Amino acid sequence: MVHKQDGKIVKIQGDPNHPVTKGNICNKVQNIIERIYDPKRLKYPMKRTGAKIDGTRWLSSFANLYTTCKRWRLPVFVCAWP
Structure with a gap:
């Protein structure tokens, strides 16, 4: 359970009623x-391009990851977490 104050997360705790995690x-x-903060x-x-590290776009990063996984014949899994 997430507790917020003025739009900012101040506390996180588990749900005591959850059947597995209790x-x-x-x-x-x-x-x-x-x-987070x-x-x-x-x-x-x-x-990374050589010794230089720069910010890039999400879409191009996912495309590069997909291409690399396909080239190496690896399964492609994408998990998005905001």
Whole structure:
């Protein structure tokens, strides 16, 4: 369950009524607030060209990932999480 104050997440806790987790959440989820609001957090994909690293567009990043997976005959899975 996510608790907000003034549009900002202030607390995350598990749902005690959930039949499987019974309210328990992992450390990654417990600490997600710090990662969401970290000023150093990446907000767009990065691409390395030689020694240079630049921001790039999401669509071109997914296209490059798809092309690379197909070239190496790897399964292509895309998970989007806002």
